[in-house]
Amino acid sequence: MIKIPAKVLIVDDEKDFVEMFSLRLTEQGEKVSTAHSGKEALKVLETVAIDVVILDIRMPGMDGIDTLKQIKALHPVVEVILLTGHGSTETAVEGMKLGAFDYLMKPADFEDIKIKLENARKRKDEQEERIRKAELRLLLRSSGDL
Amino acid sequence: MNKLDDDKIRLLLVDDEEGFRSTISKRLTKRGMKPVQASDGKECLDILEKEPMDVVILDVKMPGISGIDTLKAIKQTHKKIQVILLTGNVAITDGIEGIKAGAFDYLTKPVEIDHLVNKIKQAFEMIRLEKEKQKELEYRAKLEKKMIDTDRLVSLGTMSTGIAHEINNPLAIINESAGFMKYILGTPEMLKIPRRDALMMGIGKIEKSIKRAGRITHQLLGHVKKQESTLSETDIMPLLHETLGLLEKDIKDKQIKINWEIDKKKNIVWIDPYQMRQVLMNLLNNAVHALKENGSITLTTSESNDDIILEIKDNGIGIPKENLGKIFDPFFTTKSFDEGTGLGLFVVHKIVSSLNGKIDVTSKVGKGTCFQLRLPKYDKSNK
Numbered sequence: 001m002i003k004i005p006a007k008v009l010i011v012d013d014e015k016d017f018v019e020m021f022s023l024r025l026t027e028q029g030e031k032v033s034t035a036h037s038g039k040e041a042l043k044v045l046e047t048v049a050i051d052v053v054i055l056d057i058r059m060p061g062m063d064g065i066d067t068l069k070q071i072k073a074l075h076p077v078v079e080v081i082l083l084t085g086h087g088s089t090e091t092a093v094e095g096m097k098l099g100a101f102d103y104l105m106k107p108a109d110f111e112d113i114k115i116k117l118e119n120a121r122k123r124k125d126e127q128e129e130r131i132r133k134a135e136l137r138l139l140l141r142s143s144g145d146l
Numbered sequence: 147m148n149k150l151d152d153d154k155i156r157l158l159l160v161d162d163e164e165g166f167r168s169t170i171s172k173r174l175t176k177r178g179m180k181p182v183q184a185s186d187g188k189e190c191l192d193i194l195e196k197e198p199m200d201v202v203i204l205d206v207k208m209p210g211i212s213g214i215d216t217l218k219a220i221k222q223t224h225k226k227i228q229v230i231l232l233t234g235n236v237a238i239t240d241g242i243e244g245i246k247a248g249a250f251d252y253l254t255k256p257v258e259i260d261h262l263v264n265k266i267k268q269a270f271e272m273i274r275l276e277k278e279k280q281k282e283l284e285y286r287a288k289l290e291k292k293m294i295d296t297d298r299l300v301s302l303g304t305m306s307t308g309i310a311h312e313i314n315n316p317l318a319i320i321n322e323s324a325g326f327m328k329y330i331l332g333t334p335e336m337l338k339i340p341r342r343d344a345l346m347m348g349i350g351k352i353e354k355s356i357k358r359a360g361r362i363t364h365q366l367l368g369h370v371k372k373q374e375s376t377l378s379e380t381d382i383m384p385l386l387h388e389t390l391g392l393l394e395k396d397i398k399d400k401q402i403k404i405n406w407e408i409d410k411k412k413n414i415v416w417i418d419p420y421q422m423r424q425v426l427m428n429l430l431n432n433a434v435h436a437l438k439e440n441g442s443i444t445l446t447t448s449e450s451n452d453d454i455i456l457e458i459k460d461n462g463i464g465i466p467k468e469n470l471g472k473i474f475d476p477f478f479t480t481k482s483f484d485e486g487t488g489l490g491l492f493v494v495h496k497i498v499s500s501l502n503g504k505i506d507v508t509s510k511v512g513k514g515t516c517f518q519l520r521l522p523k524y525d526k527s528n529k
C-alpha cells in the first residue's frame with residue numbers, strides 16, 4: 001500500500017522538540033512544516049496546505065488555546081491535535097470542546113501519535129469530501145433551476 | 147494532694163546515725179509514708195540503682211561520700227528525683243551549696259517532723275508538675291511537627307507540580323530523539339553496521355527510562371487542580387466499585403476478599419469525583435500490594451456531624467512505627483522502583499487536604515493497616 005503523506009504542521013516553542021519530532025515524522029513519510037509560535041503557525045497556514053496541526057498548549061505569547069480558536073475560525077477543515085504536559089488535561093478537554101480532534105500527553109508514544117494523526121487526516125478528507133458533494137448538489141440544483 | 151497519695155511517695159532516708167533514722171522513720175510511717183533506709187552515700191546510690199525513688203532525704207554530714215557529693219551523683223543519673231537535705235544547725239552554707247547543686251530544699255537538725263512531711267509533699271508535688279510540664283511539651287512538639295509537616299507537604303506539592311511540568315518538555319525531546327535514532331538504525335542501509343546491537347540496546351534502555359520518568363511526572367501531575375472547580379455531589383459507592391474494577395486482576399490473582407460495611411444512605415460527599423477516584427486508586431492499590439494471598443480489604447463508611455468517614459482497612463504486612471511519619475512524604479517508598487514511585491500517598495494527602503478533608507492512618511506490623519478518610523458531607527444549605 002502506498003502511503004499518502006499527511007501534510008502536518010508542528011507548533012511548539014521548544015525548538016529541539018520541533019526539530020526531532022519533524023525529523024521523525026518526515027522519516028515516516030509525512031510532509032512536515034514547523035512553527036515556533038501561534039502567530040507563526042497562522043502565517044504558515046495562509047501559504048501552505050495543511051491537513052493536521054499538532055499544537056502545544058503551553059506557549060508564551062498567544063497560547064495554544066487562542067491559536068486553536070484562530071485556526072478553527074480561519075481554516076475550519078484543518079484538524080488540530082493538542083500536545084500537553086500531563087497536568088493540563090482539563091485545558092486539553094476545553095480544547096476538544098473548541099473543535100480540536102484529539103490530544104496527546106508529553107512525552108507521547110509515537111505509535112499513538114501515528115494513529116491519531118492518521119485518524120485526524122481521515123476525518124479531514126471525509127469532511128472535504130462531504131463539502132465537495134454538498135457543493136456539487138448545490139451546483140446541480142442551481143443548474144436544474146435554470 | 148490528699149492523704150491517700152502519701153503512701154505512693156517512694157521515699158529514701160539516708161543518715162549515718164541509726165537512732166535518728168529509726169525515730170524519723172517511725173514518725174513518718176505513722177503519717178502514712180514508709181521510707182527505705184540507707185546508712186551512707188554509697189548505700190543510697192546502690193539502692194537507687196535498683197529501686198526507683200521519688201524523694202530522698204539526705205544527711206549532709208556523713209562518713210564516706212559526703213552528702214553534697216551524693217546529691218551531685220543523684221542529680222546526674224536520676225534527674226527526676228527530688229532531694230531534701232538535712233544540715234547541722236551551724237552549717238547553713240551546706241544547705242545553700244546543696245540548693246545550688248540541685249536540692250529541692252534543706253532542713254536544719256533537729257528536724258520538726260510536720261515540717262519534714264510538708265517538705266516531702268511539696269517535693270512530690272514538684273515531681274508531678276514537672277512530669278505534666280514534660281508531657282505538655284512533648285504534646286506541643288508533636289503538634290508543631292504535625293503542623294509543619296502539613297505546611298511542608300503543601301509547598302512541596304506546589305513545587306513538585308511545577309517541576310514535573312518542566313521535566314516533561316525535555317523528556318519529550320529525549321523521547322523523540324531516541325525514537326528517531328531507533329528509526330534510523332532500523333532502515334535497510336543501517337542493518338549491517340558494526341555493533342548495531344549495542345546501539346539498539348542503549349536506545350532500548352533510554353526508552354525504558356523515559357517511560358519510568360513519565361510515570362513519575364504523571365503521578366505528580368495527575369491531580370493538578372482544575373481551572374474551574376468541579377466539586378459536586380458525589381456518591382462514593384460507584385467510585386469504589388469502579389476503582390476495584392481497575393484492580394480486578396490483582397484482586398483475583400491474590401484471591402483477596404472485599405468486605406463491605408457500607409451504609410447505603412450515608413455516602414454522598416461534596417468532592418471532585420475525578421480526584422477522588424485517584425485517592426481511592428492509590429489507597430486501594432497500596433492495600434492490595436500489602437496483602438498476601440487470601441487477605442482481605444474491609445471498606446467501612448460512617449458519618450459524623452459534618453463528615454462522611456470512609457475506612458479502607460487491610461490485614462496485610464502493616465507499617466513499622468518509624469515509617470508512619472514518613473509515608474506521606476514524596477518519594478518515600480519501601481518498594482522497588484518498578485513497583486512504586488513513593489508518590490501515591492503524597493498525592494492522596496494533597497488531594498484530601500484540598501477537598502477540605504482529613505486522612506489518618508493506624509497500623510500494626512503483621513496485623514494490617516487502616517486509612518481513615520474524612521470528607522465533607524454534601525449539605526444543600528451551604529452550596
Ligand SMILES: Nc1ncnc2c1ncn2[C@@H]1O[C@H](COP(=O)(O)OP(=O)(O)OP(=O)(O)O)[C@@H](O)[C@H]1O
Nearest residue numbers: 432433436464473479480486487488489490491515
Ligand atoms: N496499606 C499499606 N500497608 C502497608 N504499607 C503501606 C500501605 N500503604 C502504604 N504503605 C507504605 O507506605 C509507602 C508509601 O506509599 P505510597 O503509596 O506513597 O508509595 P508506593 O506505594 O511505594 O509507590 P506508588 O506511589 O507508586 O504507589 C509504601 O512504599 C509502603 O511501604
Ligand SMILES: [Mg+2]
Nearest residue numbers: 428432490491
Ligand atoms: Mg502506593
